[in-house]
Amino acid sequence: MNREDIIKPENLVYRRTPVLTDNVMHYCPGCGHGTAHRLVAEVIEEMGIQEKTIGIAPVGCSVLAYNYFEVDMQEAAHGRAPALATAVKRLKPDFFVFSYQGDGDLAAIGTGETIHACNRGENITMIFINNGIYGMTGGQMAPTTLEDMKTSTSPYGRDTSIMGNPLKITELLAQLPGTCYVTRQAVYTPALVRKCKRAIRQAFENQKENKGVSFVEIVSNCNSGWKMTPTAANQWLEENMLPFYPLGDLKVSK
Amino acid sequence: MTEEIIIAGFGGQGVLSMGKILAYSGIMQNKEVSWMPSYGPEMRGGTSNVTVIISDERISSPVLSVFDTAIILNQQSMDKFEKSVKPGGMLIYDPNGITRHPERKDINIYQIAATDKATEIGISKLFNMIVLGGFLKYKPIIQEEFMRKGLEKSLPERHHKLIPDNLKAIAIGSEIIKAYHTL
Amino acid sequence: MKELKLMKGNEAIAEAAIRYGVDGYFGYPITPQSEILEHLMAEEPYKKTGMVVLQAESEVASINMVYGGAACGKRVMTTSSSPGISLMQEGLSYIAGAELPCLVVNVVRGGPGLGTIQPSQADYFQTTKGGGHGDYRLITLAPASVQEMYDFVGLAFELAFKYRNPAMILSDGVIGQVMEKVQIGDYQPRWTDEYIKKSFPWASTGKNPNKPHIIITSLELDSSKQEQVNIRIQNKYKECQANEVRYEMINCDDAEYIFVAYGSSARICQKAIQLGREKGIKVGLLRPITLWPFPSKILGELADKVKGMLSVEMSAGQMVEDVLLATKHKIKVEHFGRFGGIIPTPQEVLHALETKIIGG
Numbered sequence: 001m002n003r004e005d006i007i008k009p010e011n012l013v014y015r016r017t018p019v020l021t022d023n024v025m026h027y028c029p030g031c032g033h034g035t036a037h038r039l040v041a042e043v044i045e046e047m048g049i050q051e052k053t054i055g056i057a058p059v060g061c062s063v064l065a066y067n068y069f070e071v072d073m074q075e076a077a078h079g080r081a082p083a084l085a086t087a088v089k090r091l092k093p094d095f096f097v098f099s100y101q102g103d104g105d106l107a108a109i110g111t112g113e114t115i116h117a118c119n120r121g122e123n124i125t126m127i128f129i130n131n132g133i134y135g136m137t138g139g140q141m142a143p144t145t146l147e148d149m150k151t152s153t154s155p156y157g158r159d160t161s162i163m164g165n166p167l168k169i170t171e172l173l174a175q176l177p178g179t180c181y182v183t184r185q186a187v188y189t190p191a192l193v194r195k196c197k198r199a200i201r202q203a204f205e206n207q208k209e210n211k212g213v214s215f216v217e218i219v220s221n222c223n224s225g226w227k228m229t230p231t232a233a234n235q236w237l238e239e240n241m242l243p244f245y246p247l248g249d250l251k252v253s254k
Numbered sequence: 255m256t257e258e259i260i261i262a263g264f265g266g267q268g269v270l271s272m273g274k275i276l277a278y279s280g281i282m283q284n285k286e287v288s289w290m291p292s293y294g295p296e297m298r299g300g301t302s303n304v305t306v307i308i309s310d311e312r313i314s315s316p317v318l319s320v321f322d323t324a325i326i327l328n329q330q331s332m333d334k335f336e337k338s339v340k341p342g343g344m345l346i347y348d349p350n351g352i353t354r355h356p357e358r359k360d361i362n363i364y365q366i367a368a369t370d371k372a373t374e375i376g377i378s379k380l381f382n383m384i385v386l387g388g389f390l391k392y393k394p395i396i397q398e399e400f401m402r403k404g405l406e407k408s409l410p411e412r413h414h415k416l417i418p419d420n421l422k423a424i425a426i427g428s429e430i431i432k433a434y435h436t437l
Numbered sequence: 438m439k440e441l442k443l444m445k446g447n448e449a450i451a452e453a454a455i456r457y458g459v460d461g462y463f464g465y466p467i468t469p470q471s472e473i474l475e476h477l478m479a480e481e482p483y484k485k486t487g488m489v490v491l492q493a494e495s496e497v498a499s500i501n502m503v504y505g506g507a508a509c510g511k512r513v514m515t516t517s518s519s520p521g522i523s524l525m526q527e528g529l530s531y532i533a534g535a536e537l538p539c540l541v542v543n544v545v546r547g548g549p550g551l552g553t554i555q556p557s558q559a560d561y562f563q564t565t566k567g568g569g570h571g572d573y574r575l576i577t578l579a580p581a582s583v584q585e586m587y588d589f590v591g592l593a594f595e596l597a598f599k600y601r602n603p604a605m606i607l608s609d610g611v612i613g614q615v616m617e618k619v620q621i622g623d624y625q626p627r628w629t630d631e632y633i634k635k636s637f638p639w640a641s642t643g644k645n646p647n648k649p650h651i652i653i654t655s656l657e658l659d660s661s662k663q664e665q666v667n668i669r670i671q672n673k674y675k676e677c678q679a680n681e682v683r684y685e686m687i688n689c690d691d692a693e694y695i696f697v698a699y700g701s702s703a704r705i706c707q708k709a710i711q712l713g714r715e716k717g718i719k720v721g722l723l724r725p726i727t728l729w730p731f732p733s734k735i736l737g738e739l740a741d742k743v744k745g746m747l748s749v750e751m752s753a754g755q756m757v758e759d760v761l762l763a764t765k766h767k768i769k770v771e772h773f774g775r776f777g778g779i780i781p782t783p784q785e786v787l788h789a790l791e792t793k794i795i796g797g
Contacts, residue, residue: 051643056505066652072641074508075654076501077531083498084505088641090489091461091511095643116494274616278443281618287443289616293469314707316615319782
């Protein structure tokens with residue numbers, strides 16, 4: 001096979017979805033954010049809703065998500081993405097609206113907005129990246145940091161008697177009548193990536209039927225913040241994060 | 255003509271609505287009006303008062319410290335507002351529940367036993383209209399036809415059948431009000 | 438067809454929002470302005486005009502809902518009173534930074550802290566000097582009547598969209614609670630999505646296949662670019678200062694003394710003018726209608742003609758600083774105010790003029 005053969009359309013095996021921009025992502029090599037972005041973008045492409053989607057970016061590692069999704073994007077203040085998404089969806093009900101937030105944004109500073117958007121049953125999709133740490137600011141403790149886990153603000157491990165407990169916000173949201181679909185996924189193996197994509201697709205499809213909030217948690221790694229190689233981080237995720245944050249659907253409304 | 259009035263009593267006596275009907279009737283008669291209530295915790299069962307201004311000219315301050323007329327419907331309001339009547343002004347009060355009657359000698363004071371009268375003839379809800387009738391007898395700033403229009407504007411449609419009763423109560427008020435001390 | 442109604446200032450804000458064709462209201466109850474949300478819910482504008490009305494979980498959520506709606510090119514607003522407005526400062530800074538139009542109404546009560554629910558004008562600094570972080574301004578309108586509460590909703594949106602900047606109606610408990618007659622206009626249609634798409638190319642209206650996506654953000658990590666953003670915003674503010682100053686002058690023609698007052702204080706000063714002129718004191722009123730941009734030029738001109746000015750505010754003296762800047766110490770300028778929810782009487786105001794300015 002020469003170069004000309006390789007670039008023929010019929011030999012195309014993979015391409016970047018046009019719902020992602022050409023911008024080089026700033027995420028650390030090995031981070032799950034890039035994969036999660038791609039899955040959301042592919043779902044938007046496959047559903048043919050690029051022109052009818054508005055995304056809300058958070059503050060945190062994915063603060064620049066608006067540079068990567070090739071849909072109209074709004075950059076929220078820290079924790080407030082569900083409030084923006086609420087207004088956008090109510091004012092433009094024929095649009096698909098998603099928020100993309102990390103654990104600090106969604107489960108600490110923005111807990112109020114998260115719970116109330118979910119409880120009101122806003123007809124939106126919320127993507128929640130849980131890596132148990134504040135990556136952007138240099139590896140501080142997050143609300144989802146595991147017990148005994150070391151971070152720069154819990155350097156001897158999270159002592160729950162002093163620092164409180166890790167928050168299972170997803171379990172909490174599954175209890176609310178306004179959520180229609182609550183699921184926990186991961187993206188560190190190809191099989192999990194495929195499964196996660198199906199979940200994200202479902203979370204967007206639900207918007208067509210005005211069912212309420214569709215919430216997809218993605219348990220992810222932070223090899224920089226965890227101070228591990230990407231491979232070791234994935235293994236650590238499986239051995240430590242997943243027993244506390246088990247994968248699977250928490251709520252699927254008919 | 256500018257008439258600056260304070261109406262003060264208990265929440266539930268219809269203080270605010272009396273003021274509102276007066277203000278709306280003023281608008282109907284092409285006057286400038288303002289209606290400024292006390293607000294906050296006072297609304298809930300405690301004392302309640304409203305400043306109503308009816309004028310031929312643009313109204314300056316909606317909040318006042320002295321008044322042409324004080325309509326006083328409980329003792330706390332007597333203690334608070336008797337001194338706020340301008341010299342030569344008017345104070346109207348319902349003696350029901352009053353333990354210390356007004357003492358000023360430089361103003362005109364009228365008594366209206368509206369509580370007793372309203373109870374006696376079974377129209378306790380129109381107590382405030384009886385009081386208003388008393389006021390209008392000595393300060394006929396609004397004509398009857400505009401009172402009628404003001405009632406139409408300020409009462410919800412479902413209560414419009416009560417307008418004749420309201421007007422009757424106003425008439426009763428003008429009959430039963432009596433001088434207590436006049437200049 | 439104009440219709441004449443007796444309304445509270447708060448109700449007038451709500452009615453104006455519906456009739457001017459506002460797209461969304463997001464708010465949280467707080468005294469003394471809860472009638473706004475109550476009136477909107479009672480009127481059910483979502484059935485009449487399609488306007489969205491939502492009681493949010495907090496003032497923080499409210500202002501961020503406004504942010505999201507404004508980013509879509511919609512006419513959106515929130516209202517609150519002082520403590521709630523403090524909670525909104527972060528959001529206001531973001532909205533100003535992202536250069537989005539919106540309306541915020543502050544029916545001011547006394548502070549600091551939880552303070553009192555009674556009227557105050559102690560949020561002047563917060564409103565006109567920034568409030569949130571960063572170099573930004575709020576276009577600030579100060580209504581002194583229920584009619585202006587109604588009219589300024591339309592004007593505020595006009596200015597907010599003209600300059601792509603949040604506008605504030607700075608009212609207080611008096612103007613919010615007082616009932617006066619007000620002429621209300623017909624129902625104006627809400628803007629269509631097509632109109633928004635055509636008129637506001639900066640808004641999130643869905644990606645155009647032939648153009649890059651729209652990004653609404655106040656973040657720019659490259660300082661040289663962020664400086665350019667700031668310069669652009671400041672140039673916009675200069676233009677606003679040149680074009681949008683509004684004020685009212687009452688009895689200024691022959692005046693030897695001037696009250697400077699806005700909102701309900703201006704109403705009290707009008708009464709004080711009557712009382713003063715009865716005593717032969719030639720006093721007038723300069724009422725700033727826009728608190729930012731501030732009517733500095735006219736105050737500077739008046740300073741060449743009059744003997745003194747008294748800034749009358751229900752605060753410990755905030756606007757007086759702007760009056761001093763405008764008059765450049767050419768004449769005597771003093772402040773008189775009551776605070777903590779106490780409303781000064783016209784007699785007190787006149788007395789302050791006599792003692793602090795005329796006899797002072």
